Amino acid sequence: MKKYLVVALLAGLILTLFAVNKTNKQDNIAAFLENLNIQYSSNEALIKYLEYDNKTDDSLQAQIYPDKLILSDQKTEVETSLKDSQFYLSFAPFINETHPCTFHVPTGCQGEMPNQQFFVTIRNLKTNELIYNDLVTTADNGFAGLWLPRNIEASIEVMASGLSSKQTISTYNDDPTCLTTLNLI
Structure with a gap:
């Protein structure tokens, strides 16, 4: 006892x-x-x-x-x-210059295209569910951030002025929170 x-x-x-x-x-x-x-x-x-x-x-x-x-x-x-159900992804589309980044530093990272509007589509690759389909505007630092469901694989497509970039992303515990490889072509 x-x-x-x-x-x-x-x-x-x-x-x-x-x-x-x-x-x-x-x-x-x-x-x-x-x-x-x-x-x-x-x-x-x-x-x-x-x-x-x-x-x-x-x-x-x-x-x-x-x-x-x-x-x-x-x-x-x-x-x-941070919440177990959400994953913050910050991304910086670019045409000419980018930088490597894994975990986003909103007080230090600088993207090439500040204060610009992009149309963004994010779709869950497993379920085909549309997660996001709207305009975003990058901040002064050239990044836009979105809260996504955690533990998914998805495609992100960013479009502006006839240019676009599409990439696969994931939102697991070891995935990057900073995406700097969306080269608009």
Whole structure:
């Protein structure tokens, strides 16, 4: 009986520590952003801000991984988990110049075609489901970002001014969040 009680207490302690750690991470990111005068209501809104509206502090660095967002300045690094059901893909169509990238840095990556509109179609390759079929506008950094379902393989086609590029993408835990190989021809 004592053995079961010890196991139950240990399990409870582990769950409590996990919950406290998760709360501390959220508290840490909230405090970090508050020091930079950045308000956000969700990780999705924060990533949108970083991609499209970040014109504040040059010391703010951000990197988006499939499962987390890491923010840092010269003194502090914080991270927050992303939803298990969504995958953020940022892409930068180009004609002449690109750069290699695996995990998107919205505060540092620069694409060739800022503030331009593209028609984007994304289709699940297994189910043929149309995931996205609309216009997007790249941010000042030349990237556009979309939230996609996680754990799929899909095709992405980007079109503008009679030029297009089509490529296969996937949204698994080890896949890139930065797509810089959409060469418009």
